[in-house]
Amino acid sequence: MLTYIDKIKEISRRLLKESKVDLVVGFRKGTVPMMNEPCFVKTVEDVDHLVWDGNCGINLANYLTNRKEKIGIIAKGCDSRNIVTHIIENKIKRDQLVIIGVPCNGMIDRHKIEAMAESEIKEVSETEDTIQVEGDGFEKTLDRKAMLQQNCVICVHRNPVIYDELAADAVKEQTEVDRYADVRQIEALSPQAKWDFFENLLSTCIRCYACRNACPLCYCPTCFVDESRPQWVGKSQDPIDIRTFHFLRAYHCAGRCTDCGACERACPMGIKVRLFTKKLEKDCLELFDWEAGLTLEKRPPLDTYRPDDPDGFIK
């Protein structure tokens, strides 16, 4: 995966030189370890800033919304699925895009690594199988597979579903993964236990909205939490307001979420916000046989009607 960057740079350079695109959306090295930041590369010279490693977990589809330029975009499996969703939802046109597909072996979970560090992390480097973490007075070599983001561990679409050029050969897709073990566990709880579970889950939320801002689906010009006429939800730190925000945001992602993990990655408190969207994802799969972002041909379940749609809940 670390060798992809040469090919990514070569493609980006060519696209910019031939004026096939006005800009390339990719990653450059961040100012702190494990935080590569998205960047817009507009000139051939700047292509050298691009990087590719296990810290490129941010979903770049987030930066396509309503753009008018011709854009080259680097896309992992999940990014590509969100690009499909963006095209379906008319947030960008397919012919504006040159998609540089990157087969993915999973991104590193910075929360997991931070939890293992004894002091502030100064440097993180990786090979195909290991991660080297260095800080003041400590140095650790970790197994890369054990340090992946949870959504990457259970990912079944590592290869881009839509692309114009591939930066490397496709990787093997995982087949024997149980995607919804954690959701089933919550489903089995009694109503009061569920209530307590979510109370505990959200107890550290500071309502910074980082999860929303990182999410490529959250592109509304005015988010319901920012609206004050009418004010849909209280703006306080009250647990009820926090809960309302998280549940409503998740519902806005129903049938659209690709489980890219951008929300969870962005959360400064390490809250497992994916648990909300995953439940909806599971329902969509089981009730409507739908996985978001796999094809441009089919309309999503929330804007199609089928006579055999499940309606057992209507009395």
Added chain:
Amino acid sequence: MGIEPGRLQFSWISSAESTKFVDVVNVVTDKIKALGPHENFVKREAKVG
């Protein structure tokens, strides 16, 4: 999310089905009265001190 199953009800009622509407409302209110007040979704007043 922690709401008892009986507390939430979906119905399909045409604007012409006034009697069905009345029936559904009566049934649902009776059912929910039997469940008692739902205390989870109540904002508590901030404690001072």
